[in-house]
């Protein structure tokens with residue numbers, strides 16, 4: 001797996017962020033076991049609670065195309081330090097991509113953290 005390339009794609013997806021309210025742009029790129037990639041960006045709404053994060057957009061795109069075997073998820077935001085996913089995305093990652101390598105990046109891939117859903121959400125809720 002080319003982690004650098006996956007980060008690059010997350011950084012690129014950030015450009016499509018629709019974030020007129022927060023100004024906080026995020027991009028994501030999911031990689032599945034057959035090599036397919038799905039990008040995502042955050043999409044905000046005037047009714048703030050309807051906002052969807054970049055991570056969930058990318059994960060939902062993969063699932064909606066029948067690709068569930070997610071091996072990696074790169075996330076990048078337009079900030080100096082690697083982005084930290086919100087609690088909702090951690091919960092979704094735990095269920096939809098439990099074994100994925102999660103790569104968190106800053107705006108240009110110069111600072112990166114490697115983690116996973118289990119580490120991001122210890123004792124996460126399960127049914």
Ligand SMILES: O=c1ccn([C@H]2C[C@H](O)[C@@H](CO)O2)c(=O)[nH]1
Nearest residue numbers: 022024026042053054084085086
């Ligand atoms: O990991 C994160 C953190 C935040 N956001 C989005 C949600 C909202 O549009 C904006 C500010 O919270 O950033 C993401 O997409 N992913």
Ligand SMILES: [Zn+2]
Nearest residue numbers: 053086088089
């Ligand atoms: Zn989120």
